[in-house]
Amino acid sequence: xxxxxxxxxxxxxxxxxxxxxxxxxxxxxxxxxxxxxxxxxxxxxxxxxxxxxxxxxxxxxxxxxxxxxxxxxxxxxxxxxxxxxxxxxxxxxxxxxxxxxxxxxxxxxxxxxxxxxxxxxxxxxxxxxxxxxxxxxxxxxxxxxxxxxxxxxxxxxxxxxxxxxxxxxxxxxxxxxxxxxxxxxxxxxxxxxxxxxxxxxxxxxxxxxxxxxxxxxxxxxxxxxxxxxxxxxxxxxxxxxxxxxxxxxxxxxxxxxxxxxxxxxxxxxxxxxxxxxxxxxxxxxxxxxxxxxxxxxxxxxxxxxxxxxxxxxxxxxxxxxxxxxxxxxxxxxxxxxxxxxxxxxxxxxxxxxxxxxxxxxxxxxxxxxxxxxxxxxxxxxxxxxxxxxxxxxxxxxxxxxxxxxxxxxxxxxxxxxxxxxxxxxxxxxxxxxxxxxxxxxxxxxxxxxxxxxxxxxxxx
Amino acid sequence: xxxxxxxxxxxxxxxxxxxxxxxxxxxxxxxxxxxxxxxxxxxxxxxxxxxxxxxxxxxxxxxxxxxxxxxxxxxxxxxxxxxxxxxxxxxxxxxxxxxxxxxxxxxxxxxxxxxxxxxxxxxxxxxxxxxxxxxxxxxxxxxxxxxxxxxxxxxxxxxxxxxxxxxxxxxxxxxxxxxxxxxxxxxxxxxxxxxxxxxxxxxxxxxxxxxxxxxxxxxxxxxxxxxxxxxxxxxxxxxxxxxxxxxxxxxxxxxxxxxxxxxxxxxxxxxxxxxxxxxxxxxxxxxxxxxxxxxxxxxxxxxxxxxxxxxxxxxxxxxxxxxxxxxxxxxxxxxxxxxxxxxxxxxxxxxxxxxxxxxxxxxxxxxxxxxxxxxxxxxxxxxx
Numbered sequence: 001x002x003x004x005x006x007x008x009x010x011x012x013x014x015x016x017x018x019x020x021x022x023x024x025x026x027x028x029x030x031x032x033x034x035x036x037x038x039x040x041x042x043x044x045x046x047x048x049x050x051x052x053x054x055x056x057x058x059x060x061x062x063x064x065x066x067x068x069x070x071x072x073x074x075x076x077x078x079x080x081x082x083x084x085x086x087x088x089x090x091x092x093x094x095x096x097x098x099x100x101x102x103x104x105x106x107x108x109x110x111x112x113x114x115x116x117x118x119x120x121x122x123x124x125x126x127x128x129x130x131x132x133x134x135x136x137x138x139x140x141x142x143x144x145x146x147x148x149x150x151x152x153x154x155x156x157x158x159x160x161x162x163x164x165x166x167x168x169x170x171x172x173x174x175x176x177x178x179x180x181x182x183x184x185x186x187x188x189x190x191x192x193x194x195x196x197x198x199x200x201x202x203x204x205x206x207x208x209x210x211x212x213x214x215x216x217x218x219x220x221x222x223x224x225x226x227x228x229x230x231x232x233x234x235x236x237x238x239x240x241x242x243x244x245x246x247x248x249x250x251x252x253x254x255x256x257x258x259x260x261x262x263x264x265x266x267x268x269x270x271x272x273x274x275x276x277x278x279x280x281x282x283x284x285x286x287x288x289x290x291x292x293x294x295x296x297x298x299x300x301x302x303x304x305x306x307x308x309x310x311x312x313x314x315x316x317x318x319x320x321x322x323x324x325x326x327x328x329x330x331x332x333x334x335x336x337x338x339x340x341x342x343x344x345x346x347x348x349x350x351x352x353x354x355x356x357x358x359x360x361x362x363x364x365x366x367x368x369x370x371x372x373x374x375x376x377x378x379x380x381x382x383x384x385x386x387x388x389x390x391x392x393x394x395x396x397x398x399x400x401x402x403x404x405x406x407x408x409x410x411x412x413x414x415x416x417x418x419x420x421x422x423x424x425x426x427x428x429x430x431x432x433x434x435x436x437x438x439x440x441x442x443x444x445x446x447x448x449x450x451x452x453x454x455x456x457x458x459x460x
Numbered sequence: 461x462x463x464x465x466x467x468x469x470x471x472x473x474x475x476x477x478x479x480x481x482x483x484x485x486x487x488x489x490x491x492x493x494x495x496x497x498x499x500x501x502x503x504x505x506x507x508x509x510x511x512x513x514x515x516x517x518x519x520x521x522x523x524x525x526x527x528x529x530x531x532x533x534x535x536x537x538x539x540x541x542x543x544x545x546x547x548x549x550x551x552x553x554x555x556x557x558x559x560x561x562x563x564x565x566x567x568x569x570x571x572x573x574x575x576x577x578x579x580x581x582x583x584x585x586x587x588x589x590x591x592x593x594x595x596x597x598x599x600x601x602x603x604x605x606x607x608x609x610x611x612x613x614x615x616x617x618x619x620x621x622x623x624x625x626x627x628x629x630x631x632x633x634x635x636x637x638x639x640x641x642x643x644x645x646x647x648x649x650x651x652x653x654x655x656x657x658x659x660x661x662x663x664x665x666x667x668x669x670x671x672x673x674x675x676x677x678x679x680x681x682x683x684x685x686x687x688x689x690x691x692x693x694x695x696x697x698x699x700x701x702x703x704x705x706x707x708x709x710x711x712x713x714x715x716x717x718x719x720x721x722x723x724x725x726x727x728x729x730x731x732x733x734x735x736x737x738x739x740x741x742x743x744x745x746x747x748x749x750x751x752x753x754x755x756x757x758x759x760x761x762x763x764x765x766x767x768x769x770x771x772x773x774x775x776x777x778x779x780x781x782x783x784x785x786x787x788x789x790x791x792x793x794x795x796x797x798x799x800x801x802x803x804x805x806x807x808x809x810x811x812x813x814x815x816x817x818x819x820x821x822x823x824x825x826x827x828x829x830x831x832x833x834x835x836x837x838x839x840x841x842x843x844x
Contacts, residue, residue: 018495020520026497027510031472044494070474071496091494114482121481136482137474322539328471329540336471389468 004061004386008043011053014092027068027078027086031328033074033387033399034420037088037369039066045090048109048167048175048212055210055451056173058085063275064454067206069110070140071235074136074337077205078145087331089139089209091388099186103127103166103219106187109141109212113320116140128221129154130159133320141211146418147203147342149380151274151319154246154283158188160202161215161307163190168201171447176209179450187215198338200442205418206453208446222276224283227316229327230271230294231301238269241303242345245273246294246375249451250286252276254372258352260359266365269352271307272316282304330365332436333388337398339405339423341372342416351381354408358383362397380417424457462552464511466542470504472496474536474610476546478766486533486763488770488790489524489783497524500534500546507553516555522564525553527783529790530653531734536766551734554655563655574663578645581777582616589641591620596628600638605630605709606676607637608690610683611646612778612811618818625836626682626706631821632712632843638681643670644832649689649735654776661697666701678702680709682737684810685774689764691740705736707809708834711748714839724842725753729803730758730835731794731817732768733810746809746835753769753842759801769794771816778812791820799830806832 001009019022019041028036040063056268058065062081064084071078078085079217089110096106098120107116107289113129114136130150132143137372151334156162165179178197180189190198201209210237230263232241238256245251252274260266277283297303307317315323332397343351352368359366366388370379383405386452387398406423410430416423428436440459446452462814477487478497485491490499492695496634497506509515534546556572573580579588589599591614600606607630613623630637648663671679679701681687683834690703728750735740743765750758763769772790777783783790795817798806806821808814811834818832833841 016494021515021518022497022506022520023495025515026495026502026505040496072473088494088496090603112482114478115484118479118482118484122483135473136473136478176608322475325471325473325539327476328473329469329542331471334469334540 004063005041005050006443007057008041008054008299010301011057012043016046018042022334022439028080030071030074030076030078032074033402034079036083036169037079038083039080041085041187042088042154043085043215044088046412048092048169050175051087051169051212052175054087055169055171058175058451060397060447062451064451066453067210070112072138073146073418075418077127077418077456079299081421084451089141090259091159092132092212093288098127098416100124100127100220102186102188104187104215105129106165106213106215106216107140109210109214110139111141112137112139112309114299115145118219120354124141124218126221127218129216129218130156131319132159133324135325136320140213140216144214144216145202145211147207149371149373154253154374156219156249157374160198162217163198164188164215164217165190166198166201166211166215168209169212170209170451171452175212179215182283200446204436205456206326207443207456208448208452220280224280225274225276225317226283227308227313228273228275228287228290228305229306229308230273231268231270231306232271232297234302235269235352237297237302238271238348239345241271241294241297241374243376245271245290246372248289248293250275250374256348256370259367263437282407300354322364327367327384327386329393330386333390333394335387335389336384337341337387338382338384339409340380340417341409341414342380343377343412345372345376347412347414348381349380350412357381358401358404359385361403364394364398364401421455428459461511461556463549464546465544467504467508467511467549468736469540469542470501471540472501472505473539474499474501476500476538478537479763480537481767483762483767485516486767486769487786488529488531488772489527491793492783492786492792498527498645498737500538501527501672503550503568507549510516510553517562518562519564521561522557523782525550525557526564526567526654526780527777527811528775529734529772529777529783531769532738533770535740542715546764550789551653551655555657556655558655562755562780564780565774566782567654567839570776570779571654573661575653575659579611579615581611583615585645587612587637587643588644591623592627592639592641595624595628596631598638600674600676601643603636603638605635605637605678605680606671607639607680608681608686608787609639609644610681610686612815613682614644616811616815618815620668621683621810622814625834625840629705629710629836629840632681632708635709635713640670647686647689649685652689652693653774664694664697664699668694668697671699671701676701678704680706682702682706682811684733684740685812688735688739691744702717705742705745705809707745707749708742711745711752712835714749714752720844721753721839721842722844725755726805727757727759727803728805728807728838729761729798729801730764731761731798731813732765734768734770734774736809736837737768738766741757749835749839750807753808753839756838759803761797763797769797771813773812773816776835778816785823790818791816792824795820795824795826795830800828804830805831806836806839807838808832809835
């Protein structure tokens with residue numbers, strides 16, 4: 001065992017250190033299509049002090065470190081592109097404090113979405129967080145760090161907009177608190193009225209620091225939840241329909257999906273509208289407002305509400321939706337990747353046409369899914385393709401389709417979400433030069449030895 | 461390898477690691493080791509890599525595969541259509557390793573002992589029925605039921621007491637039953653789970669022939685592991701019998717008043733054995749027996765029924781201990797969960813669980829606060 005292995009063993013304990021081929025194989029890849037690259041070591045720390053020591057060691061020895069949640073971004077963000085140490089954060093999965101009156105929770109950096117959901121349902125049934133549809137093992141810290149979206153994104157923005165404070169281990173190994181918690185015992189704001197420093201870490205994929213604690217805002221959990229589906233074959237009218245829906249301010253979440261199978265779904269766009277209420281009266285009032293909002297489109301015969309079959313409702317109302325993961329096995333091959341640019345809603349028709357074009361061009365199973373961000377401020381449009389891991393040709397075709405999506409999204413004015421390394425390069429090549437210089441300055445100052453998830457957001 | 465056409469289909473989404481409501485990680489090996497490689501998804505990806513020659517057999521790979529407790533939490537919670545086959549896939553991979561002779565020494569020793577002695581304890585067959593001494597349990601001749609005790613109930617000191625309690629209680633409620641005694645041999649459930657398909661087939665065929673010779677029609681098992689293999693695997697080899705776990709025959713008889721029970725004020729929590737619960741869907745009978753005891757308060761652990769957390773003894777780990785002990789061992793986590801309910805007794809319906817949890821109670825130094833008792837022992841203690 002070399003010196004670095006010995007030091008890491010001393011820090012995390014023998015049981016939670018590995019330099020074995022099995023971990024090297026697994027942690028070299030994520031479930032997506034990015035090429036693998038093996039780490040030299042994998043560690044599973046329990047305490048923030050251990051992370052500090054690991055970072056200090058990495059800095060001394062100039063070894064790359066890559067923090068990892070559940071590794072479910074699918075875009076290779078936790079693949080150690082230059083080897084080094086992968087830090088699996090999921091042993092740090094405590095729920096530190098729920099402030100019920102102030103509606104926020106502080107969790108450790110590896111706490112899963114599922115664990116928080118279960119904890120709140122059991123102990124604080126009137127509170128909820130903005131849970132994404134990624135699998136329940138996805139971590140809260142990684143999700144906000146990649147600017148994930150969740151059930152409350154239509155109402156409150158990106159999940160990162162709901163941060164109420166961060167604790168971060170910097171590349172120097174120092175702990176830094178971000179937000180109100182920097183000067184107060186209370187974690188109620190990520191920045192305001194101070195300078196908002198969360199931007200030094202969010203969207204950076206661990207290239208500037210490791211989030212070891214995060215506070216996220218909690219929101220009222222209503223007793224009832226229901227869903228309506230409005231169907232239209234007029235993709236060009238979707239932006240106007242969403243505009244009317246968001247104007248009501250009666251909607252919890254809006255997703256739009258379009259897919260070729262089953263046959264009855266083909267060529268239709270399904271605006272899935274979620275609503276909540278404490279009483280039947282409240283739900284019915286909201287339902288009426290939502291129906292009224294789309295009444296003009298019904299009268300012009302451009303769409304209509306479908307009766308959601310009882311068998312379909314639990315699938316739609318489940319959080320997170322397990323059915324999202326099932327898409328990976330449509331081709332009986334366990335593969336699923338999507339490119340999900342953040343883009344203006346007026347681009348919906350172009351996106352919808354593009355995914356059909358690519359699905360047919362590359363002969364791939366596909367699904368288009370949009371999640372509305374804010375009151376029609378933007379959307380995440382997911383160009384999702386399913387592939388068979390045992391079919392290299394299909395995997396290549398999927399890669400090519402995704403590359404075309406990237407080019408299309410950039411051309412259409414979109415911004416890559418959880419960008420692959422290639423997309424990062426594409427984005428930086430188009431970026432305002434002064435912005436790029438600012439990013440370079442931040443990275444060089446925060447990570448002078450280039451040890452933090454190297455390969456990501458490297459400005460040359 | 462069997463299932464080679466499925467093994468690449470895992471998306472590694474991780475639902476398999478959880479309970480249905482995400483209360484906690486519920487895969488015993490992942491909960492202990494905390495590397496993704498020790499989760500069901502990790503195993504799937506590594507088996508696929510091994511089959512593709514991307515990784516080699518190693519001690520760690522063996523540990524990863526053979527530490528699986530085959531508890532079927534992954535089967536219960538995986539979201540894909542192949543979920544039913546997850547444990548079968550892990551067993552098939554073990555089978556490949558057994559066939560190639562590349563298995564951990566404790567597994568080799570276990571299999572060897574079964575092959576040579578018919579039990580893993582290296583004890584003589586003549587001692588198999590000794591647990592019954594001092595009871596009214598007789599050798600099987602033409603009784604209605606064969607009471608199959610299994611290796612653990614026959615040889616382990618703690619489990620022998622459970623066998624006595626169960627055997628005596630079944631007689632007390634009026635059942636006609638007998639045991640095979642020194643004619644009994646290993647049921648093969650763990651042999652199958654550890655991947656020795658040939659030895660399993662030999663044991664199963666031997667047992668089936670022996671049961672047939674004795675004209676056995678109905679079997680009651682002490683151990684859910686034997687219950688599982690008799691019910692699910694023997695029919696494929698021609699062994700069609702009516703098979704019951706003892707709680708299944710006990711529950712209706714107690715409820716119909718076959719025995720009189722006194723008031724027993726105790727707070728009890730029930731630990732679902734994986735091979736009775738998740739593998740065979742039997743969650744109610746043991747609970748019905750416990751609820752029949754006047755004054756007994758049944759408290760549920762947070763993880764129960766399909767979400768129950770395994771004691772870590774399944775899949776051969778009871779004998780091989782590849783999953784291992786320590787503070788994060790499943791059994792120690794489980795007894796702390798039991799304590800959180802406020803219960804003073806953990807009720808079990810499996811001699812392997814009993815032993816695992818008993819040891820964990822001692823390791824956690826909870827002896828004065830928590831007792832581990834078989835359902836039959838609890839009922840026996842409350843007989844009028």
